[in-house]
Amino acid sequence: MKIIEMHIYGYGQLENVKITNLSDFQVFYGENEAGKSTIMAFIHSILFGFPTKQQSDLRYEPKHNSKYGGKIRIYHEEYGYAVIERIKGKAAGDVKVVMDTGTIGGEELLKELTANFDKILFQAIFSFNLQGLQNIHQLKDEDIGKFLFSAGTLGTEQLSKAETFLQKELDSRFKPSGKKPFLNEKLQALHEISGELKKAAAKNKEYESLVTKKEWLQQEMAAITDSLQEISKKVGELNEWKRIEPIVKEDRRVNKELNELGEIEFPARGIERIEKLNQLIHPYDAEVISISERIENMKQELTAIEPNISLLENEPAILTLLDQVPIMEQWNLEKQQCEAKLAELEDKLSIIREKLHLPLNEEEILAINTNIYMKNQVEIVSRKRQKLEEVKKELEARYQEEKNALEEIEKDVRFVERQVLAKQERLLLEEQVSVNNDKKSMEWELKSLQEQIEIFKQANERDRAVSESMNKQKRLQFFLFEFILLGLLLYGMFTKQWVLLFFGVLGCVGIAIFMLKSTKPIKEEKVKQTLNGLIEKETTLKQKLESAKYLDITKLENQLQLDNQRREELQMLKMSLKQQHPQYTKALTKLDEWEIESAQNKEKLLSISSELKIPEYIAVSFLQEAFELIEQCKSIYREKNQLHTRLGQINQHQTQIGEGLKSYENRFLQVKGLDLHNSAYLLRNKLKEEHEKQIKSQERIGKLDDLTADFKQKSQELVLLQAEHDKLLQIAKTETEQLFYELGEKAEKHAQLLERHDYLQSQLQYSILPEQVRESYLSIHDSDEVISGYNLEAQQLQAKLKELQEHQASISYEIQILEEGGVYSDILHHYKQKKFELDEAAKEWSVYCLSQQILAQTIDKYKSVHLPRMLSKAEEYMLFLTNGSYRKIHLQKAGSGFLVEREDHTIFEAKELSQGTMEQLYVSIRLALATTLYEKYQFPIIIDDSFVNFDAKRTSKVIELLKTLERNQLLFFTCHAHLLPLFQRENILSIEKGAVQVIY
Known part of the structure; x- marks a missing residue:
């Protein structure tokens, strides 16, 4: 969306x-x-x-x-x-x-x-605000991972809040090692009361035996009650059987008769239907014969008044020619006007040819392209050429100005370069100044070197003494090990224990090699090399100090400062030169661009003039005027061609009308050689006569069509009636109507039996006895006798039950006396009350526990099914936002939360991230949630x-x-x-x- x-x-x-x-x-x-x-x-x-x-x-x-x-x-x-x-x-x-x-x-x-x-889900998934990031700031460290996980599942912190709420509620009710939670307190109180109850029960052994006996009596009474209910049920079934027994037996008789008749195939209401069909077939047969005779009489009348079809078929063409006869005079007038207009256009055309003076014929001029695009190109090229001439003067003046400025700066640069010291002279001057300045530092360095040389010499002496002492000890140890290994070798050789011999030889060789390597003076060689390097450096510094001369340092420094000023001035001039070069180049480039643009314009102009077939000398100065004259010339040529075309059309129309009328006169009129108007008059009269014949003929044809349709309908209805009659015989599988009537009587009897069977079944369907039970009761001859037996057994059981109830009442009374007379009943009541309270609290605790488990299962399913795809996209966003610093986002194995992997494979919990990185993680997860799990909701x-x-x-x-x-x-x-x-x-x-x- x-x-x-x-x-x-x-x-x-x-x-x-x-x-x-x-x-x-x-x-x-x-x-x-x-x-x-x-x-x-x-x-x-x-x-x-x-x-x-x-x-x-x-x-x-x-x-x-x-x-x-x-x-x-x-x-x-x-x-x-x-x-x-x-x-x-x-x-x-x-x-x-x-x-x-x-x-x-x-x-x-x-x-x-x-x-x-809804609004809440939409805001959670697709709506960001500052509140989400502020929530991260306000959370504790351990809650940050849960909050981010919740944001990645629901878009809000609701999941995190739900987990925290459930855990808080569970902790407030029960802790395995706690004392203050509600359930812990109830368990402790119940444990204390249970102890008191056991003490009171020990004093009431008689009470327990009475309770046991009372329970046994209750079981016996329950068994007798079940038996009484079973007997009552059987008596009820037998009474129901007495009621339905006549109906069941009649139903069995009806089924037997139906089986004897078998299956009868006979159409529904067959007798009634076949009688009605016979009443309809005979009148339809007589009516079909009458209509057939009337059709033959109508066909004879049509033959007598048949119209000229050929003339009527050509009526549109004839009427078109007749309608154009009055227009012949108008065409003659139009023909004269076209000839006068052609002469006028020819005069205009000769004037334009003189102005253009181009050796082009009409076809070549009409072939020239003068569309809107070409006209626009001509205007653009003309304006562009005029503008280029104006720009040229300005560019040449700018180029000369920049060139003079560049030459002036180059002259100044060459002058300053001649005054700057050469490279060798400057290096010599700097060396002389630096030698004098570094004299004291070299003296300090020489003194430091001499001290280092002295320290190294003393250290070398000490190391040599220590090394000799260590070597003596090592040699003694090596000789001792060598002697032991030699004894092992000899023992193995004499006792022919070749393993000992092998280890002895191997140990002797290893000790010998280790001795040679350990006694090499490696450290002495390194110290000696360092000492030699320091001595060489000391010699070099002494030579430098001896060769240093006392020069006029002030003069040398002034020369060096002056050279520095000249170099700075040269640098400034070079910068000015560097800045001026682009200006000069820019001006030169502008001129080159003007040349290119001018050449392109000229090339375009020559291309257009070539396409317009205009000579170059005309195109350079008068391209637009020449284009307009060509347009006028093309317009006149087109108008001329249109006039010629119109004249040809007029002549063609006049010829077509005359020839067309002459042709129809020869075909349909008896009188020949008439003029145009008489021929048209006779043709109109002939068309009128044939139209009258056609109207009469169409009336007869309409009546004939009605009779034919009526004949066809009646014939079809007769066929359908006969087919229905034959179909009834076919359904009943009989060849004659007599057999059909006989079969109908049997079918009627079968229907009556079926109706009676349905009635009996409707009476039986309200019975409480199923069909299988009814079959079993058919074998009983005297139901009343069986019912009397069951009633006698019930009376005996009721007497026994009454006796047990009286015994139970006496025992209950004794238990009541014991309970009223001691502390046991109070403690028992208190115990049951506390147990009830504990059960209720445990149910409430189990609800929260079950909710936590369901939430955990939901989180686990979400983590395994939906979350991986969202995390993949979140990793992609996180990688982009952090410039590759954080590459992976992992789920915590237990619970909810995320782990973030840095590019060096270090794993961080969400709480360990910086505030900015944590917010980047939050944004990545929220965007990934909207673009993956909810991607179909755009x-x-x-x-x-x-x-x-x-x-x-x-x-x-x-x-x-x-x-x-x-x-x-x-x-x-x-x-x-x-x-x-x-x-x-x-x-x-x-x-x-x-x-x-x-x-x-």
């Missing part, structure tokens, strides 16, 4: 405001209280209804205008263009929807256009200053991202002027206190 236009009759401070041609990315700019929020609320109200007085949303009823509401024009991909108008009426307003197809509807049609979305995305907390770079990136959303229209509301350069100017509307205008 895309909003094309809005017309606000009256809404808040906006009155009679029209906004047209809304673009796919429309920006509304205005200061605070200019009306941006009013326009957003207006869109929501028109689509989903005005807020009711019970709702917290503002109604925006105008203060100074009686009209409340407005209309918007939309384009829907499925339904096309439509206008939605909503005005003041019932609570949500009266709405009217008018489609461009002509369909008109109300709320039902609007719900089709809005896919049954509603406009409405954004109200949602990025004011972003810096300039992040704001630019998010605007760039919004521009890539091509499937949804974007309506962006802002009060920040610094954002406007990010949008195209033609897409920005300025809102100023009740007025809207485009920013150009």
Whole structure:
């Protein structure tokens, strides 16, 4: 859906405001209280209804205008263009929807256009504002992930609030290790009362035995009651059988007779139908014969008055010729006028030829292209040539001015370059100055080197002594290990244990190699190399100090400073030269461009003159005048040709009329050789006579057609009646009417039996006995005797039941005395009351627990089915907004929330992100939700200053991202002027206190 236009009759401070041609990315700019929020609320109200007085949303009823509401024009991909108008009426307003197809509807049609979305869902998915980002700022760290997950599923924080609410309610009712929650308190109290109840029950063993006996009596009484009910049921069935027994037996007799007759195929009301058909067939047969005779008489009359068909067929052509006979005189007059006009045109044509003086004939001039485009090209080329001549003088003066300025600067540069010191001279001067300045530093450096050399020598002596001591100890250790391994080798050799021998040899060789490597003076060599490098550096510094001379430093520094000033001046001149070069080049380029443009213009002029077949010397000065003369010449040639054509048409018409009338005179008139007018008169009379014959003939033909149709109808009806008669015999499978009547009597008897069977079945359907039970009761000969037996058994059971009831009453009385005489009954009552309260609280807790489980299952299903596609798109947006810094968005394995992966594969929880990155994640998820899960609902995305907390770079990136959303229209509301350069100017509307205008 895309909003094309809005017309606000009256809404808040906006009155009679029209906004047209809304673009796919429309920006509304205005200061605070200019009306941006009013326009957003207006869109929501028109689509989903005005807020009711019970709702917290503002109604925006105008203060100074009686009209409340407005209309918007939309384009829907499925339904096309439509206008939605909503005005003041019932609570949500009266709405009217008018489609461009002509369909008109109300709320039902609007719900089709809005896919049954309501205002809350639309705002959650397609409407952004600052509140969503502010909610992130106000949340605790542990709630941020839940809020972002909720925004990615419902578009709002409702899912996060629902999870928090359910967990809070559960915690307030029960905690496994808690004491204060309501259920924990109830469980503790019930546990204490249960202990007291057990103590009281221990004192009432007699009470328990009485209770057990009472329960046994109740079971016995229940069994007897069931038996009495079963007997009562059987007695009722037997009484019902006594009532329906005659009906059942008669039904069995009717079924037997029906089986004996078998199936009879006979048409319904067959006897009555065949008698009626016989009464109709005979009159129709006589009527068909009468109509046939009348048809033959009518055909004979038609033969006697047959008209001349050939003459009537040519009537249109003859009448056309006759109507043109009076016009012959007018054509003669027109012919004279055409000949006079031709002479006049020939004179004009000779004058134009003298002016053009072109060796072209009529065909060549008419072939010249003088259309509107060519005329426009001639005017453009002529004007362009005149303008080029004016520009040439100005460009030549500018070029000379820039050239003189460039030559002057180049002269100054060459003069200053000669005064600047050469490179070798300057280097020598700098070295002399620097040598004198560095004398003290070199002396300090030499002293430092000498101290380092002394330190290295002392350290080398100490290291050498320590190294010799360490080497002695290592050699002693190596000899000891070598002796042990040698003993192992000899022992293995003498005892022929080759494994020991192998390890002994291997150990001796390894120890020997390690000894050689460890005793090398590696450290001494490194120290010696460092010491030699320091000594060489000391020698070099001494040579430099000896070669330094005391020079006139002040003079040298002045020379160097003067050279620096000249170099700066040279640099400035070169910069001026660099700046002047583009000016000179620009002027030269302008001249070159003028030459190119002039050559192109001349080329175009020569091309046009060639196409118009005008010589070059004429085209250069008089191209436009020559073009106009050619146009006049072509116009005269065309008019001449039209006149010649008209003369030919007149001659052709006169010849056709004369020859045509002569031809029809020879074919249809008996008198020949008449003049034009007499021939026309006789032809008219002949046509009149034949028309009269044709009218009489058509009357006879009409009557003949009626008789023929009547004959055909009667014949068809007769055939149908006979076919119906034969069909009845065929259905009954009989060859004669006699057999048909006999079969009809049997069919009537079969129908009567069926009717009786249906009546009996209708009587039986109200019986409580099913058909199988009825079959079983057919074998009973005396129902009264069976009923008496059941009644006797019932009396015995009732007596036993009465005895048990009296016994139960005595036991109940004893239990009551025990309960009234002790604490047990009070504790039991208190226990049951507390247990009831616990059960009720547990039911309430289970409702919240079940709700939490259902919500968790819904979240898990959403995470596995719908969320991956949305997260893929959100990752794409997040990667773009953060310039590749954050690449992946992962779901938490348990519960709701997100994990974000940085480009170095570091995983962050949402609470660990910076505020700006968290807002970028929120925007990515909201946009992905609208463009993936709800992509088929292409509603406009409405954004109200949602990025004011972003810096300039992040704001630019998010605007760039919004521009890539091509499937949804974007309506962006802002009060920040610094954002406007990010949008195209033609897409920005300025809102100023009740007025809207485009920013150009």
